[in-house]
Amino acid sequence: MPGVTGEVEAAVAEAFRAEWGRVVAALIARTGDWDLAEECAQEAFASALRVWPRDGVPERPGAWLTTTARNRAVDRLRREAAGAAKLREVAALAPAGGSAPDPGELVEAAEEVPDERLRLIFTCCHPALSMEARVALTLRTLAGLTTAEIARAFLVGEAAMAKRLTRAKRKIRHAGIPYRVPPAHLLPARTPSVLAVVYLLFGEGYAATAGADLVRVGLSAEAIRLGRVLVRLMPDEPEAAGLLALMVLHDARRVARVGASGEVVPLEEQDRSRWDAELIAEGLETLEGELRRGRAGPYQVQAAIAACHARAAVAEETDWRQIAALYGELVRLVPSPVVALNRAVAVGMADGPEAGLALVGALEGALPEYHLLPATRADLLRRAGRRGEAADAYREALALVTVDAERRYLQRRLREVEAALG
Amino acid sequence: MQYMLLICGDESAAAHANDGCGGWSEEMLERGVLRGGGGLRPADEATTVRVRDEEVLLTDGPFAETREQIGGFCLIECADLDEALEVAAKHPAAGYGTIEVRPMLVPPPGVT
Numbered sequence: 001m002p003g004v005t006g007e008v009e010a011a012v013a014e015a016f017r018a019e020w021g022r023v024v025a026a027l028i029a030r031t032g033d034w035d036l037a038e039e040c041a042q043e044a045f046a047s048a049l050r051v052w053p054r055d056g057v058p059e060r061p062g063a064w065l066t067t068t069a070r071n072r073a074v075d076r077l078r079r080e081a082a083g084a085a086k087l088r089e090v091a092a093l094a095p096a097g098g099s100a101p102d103p104g105e106l107v108e109a110a111e112e113v114p115d116e117r118l119r120l121i122f123t124c125c126h127p128a129l130s131m132e133a134r135v136a137l138t139l140r141t142l143a144g145l146t147t148a149e150i151a152r153a154f155l156v157g158e159a160a161m162a163k164r165l166t167r168a169k170r171k172i173r174h175a176g177i178p179y180r181v182p183p184a185h186l187l188p189a190r191t192p193s194v195l196a197v198v199y200l201l202f203g204e205g206y207a208a209t210a211g212a213d214l215v216r217v218g219l220s221a222e223a224i225r226l227g228r229v230l231v232r233l234m235p236d237e238p239e240a241a242g243l244l245a246l247m248v249l250h251d252a253r254r255v256a257r258v259g260a261s262g263e264v265v266p267l268e269e270q271d272r273s274r275w276d277a278e279l280i281a282e283g284l285e286t287l288e289g290e291l292r293r294g295r296a297g298p299y300q301v302q303a304a305i306a307a308c309h310a311r312a313a314v315a316e317e318t319d320w321r322q323i324a325a326l327y328g329e330l331v332r333l334v335p336s337p338v339v340a341l342n343r344a345v346a347v348g349m350a351d352g353p354e355a356g357l358a359l360v361g362a363l364e365g366a367l368p369e370y371h372l373l374p375a376t377r378a379d380l381l382r383r384a385g386r387r388g389e390a391a392d393a394y395r396e397a398l399a400l401v402t403v404d405a406e407r408r409y410l411q412r413r414l415r416e417v418e419a420a421l422g
Numbered sequence: 423m424q425y426m427l428l429i430c431g432d433e434s435a436a437a438h439a440n441d442g443c444g445g446w447s448e449e450m451l452e453r454g455v456l457r458g459g460g461g462l463r464p465a466d467e468a469t470t471v472r473v474r475d476e477e478v479l480l481t482d483g484p485f486a487e488t489r490e491q492i493g494g495f496c497l498i499e500c501a502d503l504d505e506a507l508e509v510a511a512k513h514p515a516a517g518y519g520t521i522e523v524r525p526m527l528v529p530p531p532g533v534t
Contacts, residue, residue, distance in 0.1 A: 128503055175525045176423040178502040186504065 008053045015061040016045055017225065020144030022062060023069050025116035028141075028179060030089040034169045036073060038141065044069035117142065118181050118233040121226070125194040126177050133168035134197050140165055142229075143222045145215070153204065153216045191234075195243050195299065198226050202247045206254065207403075220251055231286070238290040242300030245290070249283035249306035252276040263408035268315040280310045301330045320349035337366040341376055353384040371400035375410060387417045424457070424526040425506040429494040431519030436464060439493070444514045450498065455509055459496030490520060497526075 020041060027037035044065045058064040073090045124137040136154075139145045145153070151161035171177065182190045205220030227244035234240045256274040259265045287303045305326045312318040327343035341363055348356020357380045360373070367373045378393035394414040401407045431438075439461060450456035465484040472479045484491055494515070500506040503523070510521045 126503075128507070175523075176425075176500075176502040176506070178504055182504070 005053055008057060009049070011057040011061065012045065012048050012052060015048065015065060016144060019062040019065050020045070021117050021120065021142040021229070022115060023066050024141050024144075025120035026066055026114075027069055027073055027090070028120060029116040030070075031073060031077075032173075032179065034141065034172070036076065037069075040069040040072040040076070041065075041144075043072045115233065117229060119179055121194055121230070122181050122190060123172065123177060123179050125190075125197045126172075127190070127193050128175065128177055129168055129171065131197075131200070133164055133171075134193070135200060136161060136164050137168050138197050138226070139201070139219075139222065142226060145222070149215045153219055191237060191239065194230070195239060198223050198230065199243060199247070199299075201226070202250075206250060220247070220254075223247060224251060238293050238295045239297040239299045241286050241290040242297060242303050245283045245287035245303035246299050246306055248279045248286070249303060249310050252279035252283065252310065258405065261408065262405055263412070264405045266409070267309060268318075272313065272315075275310070283307065284310065296329070296333075298330060298333045301326055301333060305330070318349070320346055324350040337363050338370075338372075341367065341373060345376055345379075348380050348383070353380040356380045357384065369400055371397045371402075371406070371410075373397075374400070375406075378410075378413065382413065382417055387421050391417045391421065423500060423502065423506075425498050425500060425503075426524045426526060427459070427496040427498060427506075427510050427513065428492050428522040428524060429496070429513070429515045429519060430490040430522060431493050431515065432489050432491075435493055435515070435519045438515065438518060441514065446513050449512075450496075450509060455498050455500060455505075457497040457499055459494065461494040462492060465491035465493075493519065 023041045023044060024037045027040055028034055031037060047068055048061070048065060052058070070090055077090060121138060121142055124141060125134045129137070132154075136150050139150045139153070140147065147162050147165060148158050150165075151158040154161070156164075172179075181187075202220045202223035205217055205223065208216040208219070224244070224247050227240070227247055230237075230240040231244050252275050253267075253270065255276075256270040256272070257265055257267075283303065284307055287300065287307055290300055291304065305323055308319050308323045308326070324343065324346040327339070327346045331339050331343055341360065344356045344359035344363070347359055357377065360377050360380060363373060374393045375397035378390050378397055381387075381390035381393055391414060394410055394417065398407065398410050398414065401410060447456060447459075468484045470481040470483065470485045472481075496513075498506060498509055500509060503525075506523050510516060510523050513521060515521060
Protein backbone atom coordinates (compact mmCIF):
# COMPACT_ATOMS: atom_id res chain seq x y z
CA MET A 1 0.00 0.00 0.00
CA PRO A 2 2.05 2.94 -1.23
CA GLY A 3 -0.46 5.41 0.21
CA VAL A 4 0.16 4.22 3.76
CA THR A 5 3.93 4.35 3.31
CA GLY A 6 3.61 7.87 1.99
CA GLU A 7 1.53 8.87 4.98
CA VAL A 8 4.07 7.44 7.41
CA GLU A 9 6.92 9.15 5.60
CA ALA A 10 5.04 12.41 5.80
CA ALA A 11 4.47 11.83 9.53
CA VAL A 12 8.19 11.23 10.06
CA ALA A 13 9.05 14.35 8.03
CA GLU A 14 6.61 16.40 10.08
CA ALA A 15 7.95 14.97 13.34
CA PHE A 16 11.45 15.79 12.15
CA ARG A 17 10.58 19.46 11.61
CA ALA A 18 8.66 19.71 14.86
CA GLU A 19 10.78 17.55 17.17
CA TRP A 20 14.41 17.43 16.02
CA GLY A 21 15.48 20.49 18.00
CA ARG A 22 13.63 19.31 21.11
CA VAL A 23 15.25 15.88 21.03
CA VAL A 24 18.75 17.29 20.50
CA ALA A 25 18.26 19.99 23.15
CA ALA A 26 17.08 17.46 25.74
CA LEU A 27 20.03 15.15 25.10
CA ILE A 28 22.61 17.96 25.27
CA ALA A 29 21.05 19.11 28.54
CA ARG A 30 21.63 15.67 30.02
CA THR A 31 24.96 14.66 28.48
CA GLY A 32 26.69 17.93 27.57
CA ASP A 33 27.81 16.06 24.47
CA TRP A 34 26.67 17.80 21.26
CA ASP A 35 27.92 15.15 18.86
CA LEU A 36 26.35 12.32 20.84
CA ALA A 37 23.06 14.22 20.94
CA GLU A 38 23.00 14.77 17.18
CA GLU A 39 23.97 11.21 16.36
CA CYS A 40 21.38 9.69 18.69
CA ALA A 41 18.66 12.01 17.38
CA GLN A 42 19.62 10.96 13.86
CA GLU A 43 19.34 7.29 14.80
CA ALA A 44 15.96 7.83 16.46
CA PHE A 45 14.53 9.32 13.25
CA ALA A 46 16.08 6.51 11.20
CA SER A 47 14.42 3.95 13.43
CA ALA A 48 11.08 5.81 13.16
CA LEU A 49 11.30 5.29 9.39
CA ARG A 50 11.70 1.55 10.00
CA VAL A 51 9.28 1.04 12.89
CA TRP A 52 6.37 3.42 12.20
CA PRO A 53 5.33 1.76 8.89
CA ARG A 54 5.12 -1.55 10.80
CA ASP A 55 3.61 -0.44 14.15
CA GLY A 56 1.84 2.74 13.10
CA VAL A 57 2.65 6.34 13.97
CA PRO A 58 2.77 6.68 17.78
CA GLU A 59 0.22 8.91 19.45
CA ARG A 60 2.97 11.21 20.71
CA PRO A 61 5.75 11.12 18.13
CA GLY A 62 7.92 13.56 20.07
CA ALA A 63 7.92 11.39 23.19
CA TRP A 64 8.65 8.27 21.12
CA LEU A 65 11.60 9.99 19.46
CA THR A 66 13.03 11.42 22.68
CA THR A 67 12.81 8.05 24.41
CA THR A 68 14.36 6.23 21.45
CA ALA A 69 17.20 8.76 21.21
CA ARG A 70 17.71 8.53 24.95
CA ASN A 71 17.96 4.74 24.73
CA ARG A 72 20.56 5.04 21.96
CA ALA A 73 22.57 7.37 24.17
CA VAL A 74 22.28 4.95 27.09
CA ASP A 75 23.51 2.08 24.87
CA ARG A 76 26.46 4.07 23.67
CA LEU A 77 27.47 5.41 27.05
CA ARG A 78 27.31 1.92 28.56
CA ARG A 79 30.02 0.93 26.13
CA GLU A 80 32.30 3.71 27.36
CA ALA A 81 33.72 3.58 30.87
CA ALA A 82 33.92 7.37 30.94
CA GLY A 83 30.19 7.62 30.26
CA ALA A 84 29.10 6.62 33.77
CA ALA A 85 28.19 10.09 35.00
CA LYS A 86 26.44 11.03 31.78
CA LEU A 87 24.63 7.70 31.87
CA ARG A 88 22.90 8.55 35.14
CA GLU A 89 21.77 11.85 33.66
CA VAL A 90 20.42 10.30 30.45
CA ALA A 91 18.68 7.55 32.36
CA ALA A 92 16.76 10.28 34.17
CA LEU A 93 15.28 11.43 30.84
CA ALA A 94 12.70 8.66 31.08
CA PRO A 95 11.56 6.56 34.02
CA ALA A 96 12.80 3.12 32.95
CA GLY A 97 15.66 1.66 30.94
CA GLY A 98 15.18 -0.97 28.26
CA SER A 99 15.79 -0.70 24.55
CA ALA A 100 12.26 -0.42 23.17
CA PRO A 101 9.96 2.28 24.50
CA ASP A 102 6.64 1.03 25.81
CA PRO A 103 3.52 3.18 25.45
CA GLY A 104 2.99 3.93 29.14
CA GLU A 105 6.56 5.06 29.51
CA LEU A 106 6.22 7.34 26.51
CA VAL A 107 3.36 9.37 27.90
CA GLU A 108 5.26 9.95 31.12
CA ALA A 109 8.45 10.78 29.28
CA ALA A 110 6.68 13.44 27.26
CA GLU A 111 5.33 15.03 30.38
CA GLU A 112 8.65 14.90 32.17
CA VAL A 113 11.03 16.07 29.47
CA PRO A 114 11.14 19.85 29.64
CA ASP A 115 11.57 21.85 26.44
CA GLU A 116 15.28 22.73 26.47
CA ARG A 117 15.35 24.46 23.09
CA LEU A 118 15.71 27.93 24.56
CA ARG A 119 18.92 26.87 26.30
CA LEU A 120 20.11 25.40 23.03
CA ILE A 121 19.42 28.49 20.92
CA PHE A 122 20.99 30.89 23.44
CA THR A 123 24.09 28.70 23.48
CA CYS A 124 24.22 28.46 19.67
CA CYS A 125 23.88 32.24 19.46
CA HIS A 126 26.42 33.09 22.16
CA PRO A 127 28.26 36.27 21.15
CA ALA A 128 31.63 34.56 21.81
CA LEU A 129 30.96 32.59 18.59
CA SER A 130 31.31 34.16 15.14
CA MET A 131 28.08 35.08 13.35
CA GLU A 132 28.75 32.38 10.73
CA ALA A 133 29.20 29.79 13.47
CA ARG A 134 25.99 30.88 15.24
CA VAL A 135 23.98 30.57 12.06
CA ALA A 136 25.42 27.17 11.13
CA LEU A 137 25.02 25.72 14.63
CA THR A 138 21.43 26.93 14.88
CA LEU A 139 20.54 25.30 11.57
CA ARG A 140 22.28 22.05 12.47
CA THR A 141 21.14 21.55 16.06
CA LEU A 142 17.75 23.28 16.16
CA ALA A 143 16.46 22.92 12.61
CA GLY A 144 18.19 19.62 11.85
CA LEU A 145 19.66 20.59 8.48
CA THR A 146 22.57 18.40 7.45
CA THR A 147 26.07 19.81 7.10
CA ALA A 148 25.76 19.38 3.32
CA GLU A 149 22.50 21.35 3.24
CA ILE A 150 23.90 24.19 5.34
CA ALA A 151 26.98 24.31 3.11
CA ARG A 152 24.78 24.57 0.02
CA ALA A 153 22.58 27.23 1.59
CA PHE A 154 25.58 29.44 2.31
CA LEU A 155 27.49 28.59 -0.87
CA VAL A 156 30.56 27.14 0.84
CA GLY A 157 32.15 23.71 0.52
CA GLU A 158 30.87 20.89 2.69
CA ALA A 159 34.33 20.28 4.23
CA ALA A 160 34.62 23.96 5.17
CA MET A 161 31.15 23.90 6.75
CA ALA A 162 31.94 20.71 8.67
CA LYS A 163 35.06 22.39 10.00
CA ARG A 164 33.10 25.48 11.01
CA LEU A 165 30.60 23.36 12.98
CA THR A 166 33.29 21.24 14.62
CA ARG A 167 35.26 24.31 15.62
CA ALA A 168 32.18 25.98 17.11
CA LYS A 169 31.26 22.90 19.16
CA ARG A 170 34.86 22.60 20.33
CA LYS A 171 34.87 26.19 21.48
CA ILE A 172 31.60 25.73 23.38
CA ARG A 173 33.10 22.75 25.19
CA HIS A 174 36.62 24.00 25.87
CA ALA A 175 35.96 27.69 26.47
CA GLY A 176 33.18 26.85 28.92
CA ILE A 177 30.26 28.52 27.13
CA PRO A 178 27.39 27.64 29.47
CA TYR A 179 24.38 25.68 28.17
CA ARG A 180 21.69 27.89 29.57
CA VAL A 181 19.24 30.69 29.12
CA PRO A 182 21.25 33.69 30.40
CA PRO A 183 20.22 35.13 33.77
CA ALA A 184 17.92 38.17 33.72
CA HIS A 185 20.73 40.75 33.90
CA LEU A 186 22.34 39.32 30.73
CA LEU A 187 19.13 38.81 28.74
CA PRO A 188 18.90 42.35 27.30
CA ALA A 189 22.43 41.94 25.91
CA ARG A 190 21.97 38.37 24.65
CA THR A 191 18.45 38.26 23.22
CA PRO A 192 19.29 40.53 20.24
CA SER A 193 21.91 37.99 19.10
CA VAL A 194 19.32 35.19 19.04
CA LEU A 195 16.81 37.33 17.15
CA ALA A 196 19.51 38.52 14.74
CA VAL A 197 20.47 34.95 13.83
CA VAL A 198 16.85 34.04 13.10
CA TYR A 199 16.32 37.23 11.08
CA LEU A 200 19.52 36.65 9.12
CA LEU A 201 18.27 33.15 8.20
CA PHE A 202 14.98 34.63 7.06
CA GLY A 203 16.73 37.29 4.99
CA GLU A 204 18.99 34.76 3.27
CA GLY A 205 15.98 32.68 2.24
CA TYR A 206 13.89 35.70 1.28
CA ALA A 207 16.62 37.15 -0.93
CA ALA A 208 17.02 33.85 -2.77
CA THR A 209 15.29 34.02 -6.13
CA ALA A 210 13.05 31.44 -7.77
CA GLY A 211 15.93 29.72 -9.54
CA ALA A 212 18.02 29.40 -6.38
CA ASP A 213 18.69 26.17 -4.50
CA LEU A 214 15.58 24.96 -2.67
CA VAL A 215 17.55 24.54 0.57
CA ARG A 216 18.42 28.21 0.38
CA VAL A 217 14.83 29.25 -0.30
CA GLY A 218 13.75 27.01 2.62
CA LEU A 219 15.83 29.06 5.07
CA SER A 220 13.00 31.53 5.54
CA ALA A 221 10.57 28.72 6.44
CA GLU A 222 13.11 27.46 9.01
CA ALA A 223 13.46 30.99 10.37
CA ILE A 224 9.68 31.35 10.76
CA ARG A 225 9.50 27.98 12.51
CA LEU A 226 12.24 29.09 14.92
CA GLY A 227 10.46 32.40 15.36
CA ARG A 228 7.28 30.61 16.45
CA VAL A 229 9.27 28.50 18.93
CA LEU A 230 10.87 31.65 20.37
CA VAL A 231 7.50 33.36 20.81
CA ARG A 232 6.19 30.31 22.67
CA LEU A 233 9.29 29.98 24.87
CA MET A 234 9.83 33.72 25.51
CA PRO A 235 6.29 35.01 26.07
CA ASP A 236 7.60 38.10 27.89
CA GLU A 237 9.86 39.23 25.05
CA PRO A 238 7.86 41.55 22.75
CA GLU A 239 10.67 41.67 20.19
CA ALA A 240 10.42 37.90 19.64
CA ALA A 241 6.80 38.38 18.60
CA GLY A 242 7.78 41.50 16.65
CA LEU A 243 10.31 39.46 14.70
CA LEU A 244 7.79 36.70 13.98
CA ALA A 245 5.22 39.25 12.78
CA LEU A 246 7.84 40.93 10.59
CA MET A 247 8.86 37.63 9.01
CA VAL A 248 5.37 36.33 8.26
CA LEU A 249 4.20 39.69 6.89
CA HIS A 250 7.15 39.70 4.47
CA ASP A 251 6.77 36.03 3.65
CA ALA A 252 3.12 36.65 2.75
CA ARG A 253 4.36 38.72 -0.23
CA ARG A 254 7.02 36.24 -1.34
CA VAL A 255 5.24 34.93 -4.45
CA ALA A 256 4.08 38.35 -5.60
CA ARG A 257 7.47 40.03 -5.38
CA VAL A 258 9.11 38.18 -8.26
CA GLY A 259 7.86 38.63 -11.81
CA ALA A 260 7.56 36.05 -14.60
CA SER A 261 11.11 36.72 -15.85
CA GLY A 262 12.62 36.73 -12.35
CA GLU A 263 12.67 40.51 -11.89
CA VAL A 264 11.78 42.17 -8.58
CA VAL A 265 8.24 43.55 -8.65
CA PRO A 266 8.04 46.72 -6.53
CA LEU A 267 5.43 46.78 -3.78
CA GLU A 268 3.20 49.28 -5.59
CA GLU A 269 2.95 47.02 -8.66
CA GLN A 270 2.45 43.70 -6.90
CA ASP A 271 -0.71 41.70 -7.52
CA ARG A 272 -2.07 41.89 -3.98
CA SER A 273 -4.52 39.05 -4.58
CA ARG A 274 -1.45 36.80 -4.57
CA TRP A 275 -0.47 37.84 -1.05
CA ASP A 276 -1.01 35.07 1.51
CA ALA A 277 -4.05 36.19 3.53
CA GLU A 278 -3.52 33.58 6.24
CA LEU A 279 0.06 34.71 6.94
CA ILE A 280 -1.03 38.36 6.93
CA ALA A 281 -3.72 37.57 9.51
CA GLU A 282 -1.16 35.76 11.68
CA GLY A 283 1.29 38.66 11.39
CA LEU A 284 -1.28 41.33 12.22
CA GLU A 285 -2.62 39.39 15.18
CA THR A 286 0.87 38.67 16.57
CA LEU A 287 1.87 42.30 16.21
CA GLU A 288 -1.25 43.87 17.68
CA GLY A 289 -0.91 41.80 20.85
CA GLU A 290 2.62 43.09 21.36
CA LEU A 291 2.12 46.76 20.55
CA ARG A 292 -0.40 46.95 23.37
CA ARG A 293 2.43 46.28 25.82
CA GLY A 294 4.08 49.56 24.88
CA ARG A 295 7.64 48.22 24.72
CA ALA A 296 8.43 48.92 21.09
CA GLY A 297 11.71 47.74 19.60
CA PRO A 298 13.13 47.69 16.08
CA TYR A 299 11.45 44.41 15.05
CA GLN A 300 8.02 45.55 16.20
CA VAL A 301 8.38 48.88 14.40
CA GLN A 302 9.50 47.17 11.17
CA ALA A 303 6.59 44.74 11.53
CA ALA A 304 4.24 47.71 12.00
CA ILE A 305 5.55 49.16 8.74
CA ALA A 306 5.00 45.84 6.95
CA ALA A 307 1.51 45.77 8.51
CA CYS A 308 0.66 49.17 6.97
CA HIS A 309 1.42 47.72 3.54
CA ALA A 310 -0.43 44.49 4.29
CA ARG A 311 -3.61 46.38 5.28
CA ALA A 312 -3.79 48.33 2.01
CA ALA A 313 -5.97 46.43 -0.46
CA VAL A 314 -4.56 48.55 -3.30
CA ALA A 315 -1.30 50.49 -3.39
CA GLU A 316 -3.14 53.85 -3.44
CA GLU A 317 -4.68 53.12 -0.03
CA THR A 318 -1.27 52.81 1.65
CA ASP A 319 -1.04 54.98 4.76
CA TRP A 320 2.30 56.64 3.90
CA ARG A 321 1.99 59.22 6.66
CA GLN A 322 1.86 56.45 9.25
CA ILE A 323 4.75 54.64 7.53
CA ALA A 324 6.88 57.80 7.47
CA ALA A 325 6.18 58.31 11.19
CA LEU A 326 7.17 54.69 11.92
CA TYR A 327 10.41 55.13 9.99
CA GLY A 328 11.07 58.23 12.09
CA GLU A 329 10.73 56.01 15.16
CA LEU A 330 12.98 53.35 13.59
CA VAL A 331 15.71 55.91 12.81
CA ARG A 332 15.60 56.87 16.48
CA LEU A 333 15.96 53.21 17.59
CA VAL A 334 18.45 52.20 14.88
CA PRO A 335 20.39 55.24 13.69
CA SER A 336 21.75 53.83 10.41
CA PRO A 337 21.95 55.48 6.98
CA VAL A 338 20.12 52.51 5.38
CA VAL A 339 17.13 53.06 7.68
CA ALA A 340 17.32 56.80 6.98
CA LEU A 341 17.19 56.02 3.24
CA ASN A 342 14.02 53.99 3.72
CA ARG A 343 12.56 56.88 5.67
CA ALA A 344 13.32 59.15 2.72
CA VAL A 345 11.27 56.85 0.46
CA ALA A 346 8.32 56.96 2.86
CA VAL A 347 8.52 60.74 3.27
CA GLY A 348 8.70 61.00 -0.53
CA MET A 349 5.39 59.16 -0.72
CA ALA A 350 3.75 61.05 2.15
CA ASP A 351 4.93 64.61 1.43
CA GLY A 352 5.96 64.47 -2.23
CA PRO A 353 9.18 63.51 -4.04
CA GLU A 354 10.99 66.80 -3.38
CA ALA A 355 10.72 66.23 0.41
CA GLY A 356 12.17 62.75 -0.09
CA LEU A 357 14.97 64.08 -2.31
CA ALA A 358 16.02 66.54 0.41
CA LEU A 359 16.47 63.63 2.83
CA VAL A 360 18.35 61.53 0.24
CA GLY A 361 20.64 64.49 -0.41
CA ALA A 362 21.66 64.52 3.25
CA LEU A 363 22.76 60.86 2.92
CA GLU A 364 25.09 61.28 -0.06
CA GLY A 365 28.53 60.19 1.08
CA ALA A 366 27.18 58.13 4.00
CA LEU A 367 26.48 55.12 1.75
CA PRO A 368 29.31 54.78 -0.76
CA GLU A 369 28.94 52.01 -3.39
CA TYR A 370 25.38 51.26 -2.17
CA HIS A 371 23.20 50.91 -5.28
CA LEU A 372 19.95 51.63 -3.45
CA LEU A 373 21.04 55.22 -2.78
CA PRO A 374 21.13 56.28 -6.49
CA ALA A 375 18.20 53.91 -7.17
CA THR A 376 16.08 55.69 -4.55
CA ARG A 377 17.16 59.10 -5.83
CA ALA A 378 16.27 57.93 -9.37
CA ASP A 379 12.76 56.81 -8.35
CA LEU A 380 12.12 60.12 -6.56
CA LEU A 381 13.40 62.16 -9.54
CA ARG A 382 11.18 60.12 -11.86
CA ARG A 383 8.15 60.83 -9.67
CA ALA A 384 9.11 64.52 -9.62
CA GLY A 385 9.11 64.49 -13.43
CA ARG A 386 12.85 65.28 -13.61
CA ARG A 387 13.49 62.58 -16.22
CA GLY A 388 16.97 63.53 -17.42
CA GLU A 389 18.36 63.50 -13.87
CA ALA A 390 16.41 60.30 -13.15
CA ALA A 391 18.05 58.55 -16.13
CA ASP A 392 21.50 59.56 -14.88
CA ALA A 393 20.70 58.24 -11.41
CA TYR A 394 19.40 54.91 -12.80
CA ARG A 395 22.67 54.52 -14.74
CA GLU A 396 24.62 55.26 -11.57
CA ALA A 397 22.64 52.57 -9.69
CA LEU A 398 23.11 50.05 -12.55
CA ALA A 399 26.88 50.47 -12.28
CA LEU A 400 26.71 49.35 -8.62
CA VAL A 401 23.94 46.71 -8.52
CA THR A 402 24.95 43.05 -8.10
CA VAL A 403 21.65 41.13 -7.84
CA ASP A 404 20.20 40.19 -11.25
CA ALA A 405 16.55 40.62 -10.28
CA GLU A 406 17.23 44.18 -9.12
CA ARG A 407 19.32 44.94 -12.22
CA ARG A 408 16.37 43.99 -14.43
CA TYR A 409 14.09 46.33 -12.48
CA LEU A 410 16.53 49.25 -12.84
CA GLN A 411 16.99 48.57 -16.57
CA ARG A 412 13.24 48.62 -17.08
CA ARG A 413 12.91 51.97 -15.26
CA LEU A 414 15.80 53.42 -17.24
CA ARG A 415 14.13 52.40 -20.53
CA GLU A 416 10.86 54.00 -19.36
CA VAL A 417 12.39 57.38 -18.50
CA GLU A 418 14.53 57.36 -21.66
CA ALA A 419 11.43 56.67 -23.76
CA ALA A 420 9.59 59.53 -22.04
CA LEU A 421 12.55 61.83 -22.75
CA GLY A 422 12.06 61.02 -26.44
CA MET B 423 37.41 26.57 34.88
CA GLN B 424 40.62 28.53 34.63
CA TYR B 425 41.10 31.32 32.13
CA MET B 426 44.09 33.49 31.31
CA LEU B 427 43.35 37.14 30.68
CA LEU B 428 45.96 38.45 28.26
CA ILE B 429 45.97 42.21 28.51
CA CYS B 430 47.01 43.75 25.21
CA GLY B 431 47.46 47.27 24.01
CA ASP B 432 49.32 49.40 21.49
CA GLU B 433 52.08 51.88 22.42
CA SER B 434 49.62 54.32 23.94
CA ALA B 435 48.66 51.70 26.54
CA ALA B 436 52.18 51.95 28.02
CA ALA B 437 51.07 55.23 29.61
CA HIS B 438 48.80 53.16 31.88
CA ALA B 439 51.60 50.77 33.00
CA ASN B 440 51.73 52.15 36.53
CA ASP B 441 48.04 52.95 36.93
CA GLY B 442 47.28 49.86 38.99
CA CYS B 443 43.94 48.14 38.55
CA GLY B 444 41.67 50.59 40.31
CA GLY B 445 40.48 48.09 42.89
CA TRP B 446 39.85 45.31 40.37
CA SER B 447 42.49 42.98 41.89
CA GLU B 448 41.16 43.51 45.39
CA GLU B 449 37.59 42.87 44.27
CA MET B 450 38.52 39.71 42.37
CA LEU B 451 40.68 38.37 45.19
CA GLU B 452 37.78 38.95 47.54
CA ARG B 453 35.46 37.07 45.17
CA GLY B 454 37.94 34.22 45.02
CA VAL B 455 38.33 34.60 41.26
CA LEU B 456 41.90 35.92 40.89
CA ARG B 457 44.67 33.32 41.06
CA GLY B 458 47.67 35.37 39.99
CA GLY B 459 49.04 37.73 37.41
CA GLY B 460 51.16 40.75 36.81
CA GLY B 461 52.20 43.50 34.44
CA LEU B 462 54.99 43.23 31.89
CA ARG B 463 57.79 45.60 30.89
CA PRO B 464 57.52 46.84 27.27
CA ALA B 465 57.69 44.30 24.43
CA ASP B 466 60.87 45.86 23.00
CA GLU B 467 62.69 44.54 26.07
CA ALA B 468 61.63 40.98 25.23
CA THR B 469 63.93 38.23 23.98
CA THR B 470 62.43 35.34 22.02
CA VAL B 471 63.89 31.84 22.40
CA ARG B 472 63.55 28.92 19.97
CA VAL B 473 65.50 25.69 19.79
CA ARG B 474 65.92 24.23 16.29
CA ASP B 475 68.20 21.32 15.49
CA GLU B 476 69.55 21.56 19.04
CA GLU B 477 70.64 25.11 18.41
CA VAL B 478 69.34 27.87 20.64
CA LEU B 479 68.13 30.77 18.52
CA LEU B 480 67.58 34.12 20.18
CA THR B 481 65.72 37.06 18.71
CA ASP B 482 65.59 40.55 20.09
CA GLY B 483 61.97 41.53 20.49
CA PRO B 484 58.53 39.90 20.89
CA PHE B 485 57.43 36.71 19.07
CA ALA B 486 55.06 38.56 16.80
CA GLU B 487 55.53 42.03 15.36
CA THR B 488 52.01 43.36 15.78
CA ARG B 489 50.71 46.73 16.79
CA GLU B 490 49.18 45.33 19.97
CA GLN B 491 51.43 43.58 22.46
CA ILE B 492 50.75 41.72 25.68
CA GLY B 493 51.28 44.07 28.60
CA GLY B 494 50.06 41.90 31.44
CA PHE B 495 48.19 38.77 32.40
CA CYS B 496 45.87 37.45 35.08
CA LEU B 497 44.93 33.89 35.88
CA ILE B 498 41.30 33.60 36.98
CA GLU B 499 39.05 30.79 38.12
CA CYS B 500 35.41 31.10 36.98
CA ALA B 501 32.27 29.01 36.66
CA ASP B 502 32.05 29.48 32.89
CA LEU B 503 32.89 31.80 30.01
CA ASP B 504 30.08 34.21 30.89
CA GLU B 505 31.65 34.87 34.30
CA ALA B 506 35.15 35.16 32.79
CA LEU B 507 33.86 37.70 30.24
CA GLU B 508 32.18 39.72 32.99
CA VAL B 509 35.41 39.71 35.06
CA ALA B 510 37.47 40.74 32.00
CA ALA B 511 35.06 43.55 31.11
CA LYS B 512 35.49 44.98 34.62
CA HIS B 513 39.28 45.21 34.26
CA PRO B 514 40.30 48.85 33.71
CA ALA B 515 42.56 47.85 30.76
CA ALA B 516 39.43 46.79 28.82
CA GLY B 517 38.71 50.53 28.62
CA TYR B 518 41.87 51.46 26.69
CA GLY B 519 43.33 48.14 25.46
CA THR B 520 42.09 44.68 24.55
CA ILE B 521 41.71 41.66 26.77
CA GLU B 522 41.97 38.20 25.27
CA VAL B 523 40.19 35.58 27.39
CA ARG B 524 41.82 32.18 26.86
CA PRO B 525 40.67 28.98 28.53
CA MET B 526 43.59 27.16 30.17
CA LEU B 527 44.45 23.76 28.80
CA VAL B 528 43.07 21.04 31.04
CA PRO B 529 45.64 18.22 31.09
CA PRO B 530 44.21 14.78 30.33
CA PRO B 531 43.92 12.48 33.37
CA GLY B 532 47.30 11.04 34.43
CA VAL B 533 49.36 13.93 33.09
CA THR B 534 50.86 16.08 35.83
